[in-house]
Amino acid sequence: MNDDGKGPGRPARGKRADARRNEGTLLEAAAAVFATSGVEAPVRDIAARAGVGMGTIYRHFPKRADLIIAVYRHQVETCAEAGPELLASSATPYGALARWIDLFVDFLVTKHGLAAALRSDNTAFDALHAYFLDRLLPVCSQLLDAAAEAGEIRCGIEAYELMRGVGNICIGAEEDPRYDPRRVVELLIAGLQRPG
Template sequence: MATEGDESVTGASPRKRADAVRNEKALLDAAAAVFVTSGVEAPVRDIAARAGVGTGTIYRHFPTRADLIIAVYRHQVDACAEAGPALLASSATPHAALGRWIDLFVDFLVTKRGLAGVLQPDNAGFDTLHAYFLDRLVPVCNQLLGAAADAGEIRPGMDAYELMRGVGNLCIGADSDPNYDARRLVELLIAGLLRRG
């Protein structure tokens, strides 16, 4: 016999889970936006205000700042990974899709500014996140590069990891020097991949 709490009868639990997922996504989006403008040490109250919730809600989901930063990092990696195939399907050319994806990748690199200060490279969590980053994003970049090469837009054989590493290196220090426009240099790099003639 079904009881009042039986989710097969009430359907409440699945809806609650969907609401919880939606709320967590809103918190992570808000935190990512605040991290971009204020860094990862931004006050939790700023993140709560942007998300339209109380600070207690954030602490219920993410008990420590490191928990929040790790969750934002993974959330941003997932969003960047999922964007690749969607951009490939909706862009005029594979090279255009690659350019738009690299732009998102640059946004991601800016969002994770300060992560290394919270999670030192000798921390096991740092290694896990770096492996997650590579596992999720390198195949997407490879897919975009392969599509552009198959279309004859770029030379074949461009290595995704090498390209991503180069983009990352161009972004170093961009947040501390207002005269340095990393995004412009990244755009030049991506434009330079195009086959001429």
């Protein structure tokens, strides 16, 4: 990963809008395939879903690790950018928080197989957890603060604790088709509300 903050998944300065859009489509296709088949899914499946040739994927992402990192970063960015947008467009800050947590759960669920890849010996994955926290903790804090200031939730809820709790609820969901973490997360988020 470069020190300039640009790495796989971050648009380079001057990249044409259509090239960024195509890369975004490719990353979303890869995320969807990873969610159903894991990060070791065949590249041809990702290419088919994105409607591109395999050469296009290899041109953008020469190694599988490059693609995994780009998908992860793209999803983190999508989740981070959604927070302020939801706060501006939702009827209440609590509604924005609940909708953002839904997106966060979607992000966690699409990480199928990514956890194992992140624990691998590949040093390219080392900075991703810090990146995840740096981008998403402030967004979650902003949403929690807005909902608390509006009197909709209890005060003093820490973003890290909430995100860690949601993450723990989502663990193992892919191994048990009877378990729907979204229902449990809904209960958790409902429990944040101020009584009465």
